[in-house]
Amino acid sequence: MFIQSEKTPFPSVYLGEIKGHTLVDIGSGPTIYQLLSAFEHFQEVIMTDYLEVNRQVLKMCLSNEPGVFDWSPYFEYVCKLEGKGESWKVKQTRLRERVSRVIPVDIHQSSPLGRELASGSIDCLVSSFCLEVCSPNLEAFHKALENVIGLLKPQGHLLWIGVLKESYYMVGEARLSVLSITEDIVKTALSKAKCIIREFSTYSMTPSMKVGVDDANGIFFVWAQKDAPK
Numbered sequence: 001m002f003i004q005s006e007k008t009p010f011p012s013v014y015l016g017e018i019k020g021h022t023l024v025d026i027g028s029g030p031t032i033y034q035l036l037s038a039f040e041h042f043q044e045v046i047m048t049d050y051l052e053v054n055r056q057v058l059k060m061c062l063s064n065e066p067g068v069f070d071w072s073p074y075f076e077y078v079c080k081l082e083g084k085g086e087s088w089k090v091k092q093t094r095l096r097e098r099v100s101r102v103i104p105v106d107i108h109q110s111s112p113l114g115r116e117l118a119s120g121s122i123d124c125l126v127s128s129f130c131l132e133v134c135s136p137n138l139e140a141f142h143k144a145l146e147n148v149i150g151l152l153k154p155q156g157h158l159l160w161i162g163v164l165k166e167s168y169y170m171v172g173e174a175r176l177s178v179l180s181i182t183e184d185i186v187k188t189a190l191s192k193a194k195c196i197i198r199e200f201s202t203y204s205m206t207p208s209m210k211v212g213v214d215d216a217n218g219i220f221f222v223w224a225q226k227d228a229p230k
């Protein structure tokens with residue numbers, strides 16, 4: 001899934017309001033599109049996934065091994081949006097250099113990154129289509145968000161993309177269940193996880209995007225900040 005335009009998502013990332021040392025992508029899957037703008041504002045980027053097979057694909061992609069998916073149109077498009085006249089190849093090389101590790105994650109553990117990264121140590125998290133897809137019920141979804149937010153420093157940033165009112169999606173012949181969530185559910189979960197919403201926007205699926213691989217209604221984009229302890 002790739003939706004990025006002049007209006008969505010996260011214009012603040014382009015303005016450099018969100019920056020720091022470490023950016024961690026939670027549940028990266030085998031994809032890198034979700035980092036193409038945000039990574040520029042951090043010195044170290046860490047990608048994560050639950051599945052070893054996805055971590056292997058990412059490592060192959062980052063070391064430019066033959067036969068990996070061609071992300072060049074995505075790089076080209078993001079370079080165009082950023083409007084700096086930069087070559088997509090330069091950006092691609094920079095991303096490869098900036099990602100220091102691809103490590104396991106389990107959002108259902110109280111320390112989702114185990115011993116690799118301690119709670120309260122991260123400046124910014126990105127996560128796309130992971131929490132709602134990997135949580136069996138609402139209680140697990142709330143808890144997973146709390147676990148993930150626990151990784152952030154006080155006032156650390158969360159850049160979160162998810163799907164609204166989706167109950168399934170297809171991967172080949174396999175029909176995978178998704179926890180169907182609404183905008184209100186996302187906002188309540190953020191409040192329970194002691195986060196302040198800085199931006200919240202939604203994108204409705206157009207009829208042309210409804211091609212039978214899922215029953216999603218829309219996408220949400222959130223920029224939230226972990227509340228500092230009083």
Ligand SMILES: C[S@@+](CC[C@H](N)C(=O)[O-])C[C@H]1O[C@@H](n2cnc3c(N)ncnc32)[C@H](O)[C@@H]1O
Nearest residue numbers: 027028029031050051105106107128129130134
């Ligand atoms: C729908 S994919 C999203 C991948 C990618 N972020 C994207 O935007 O396309 C969900 C990802 O969550 C991972 N996942 C599954 N169980 C998980 C868990 N318990 N904790 C963290 N990630 C998990 C899956 O392996 C998968 O790569």
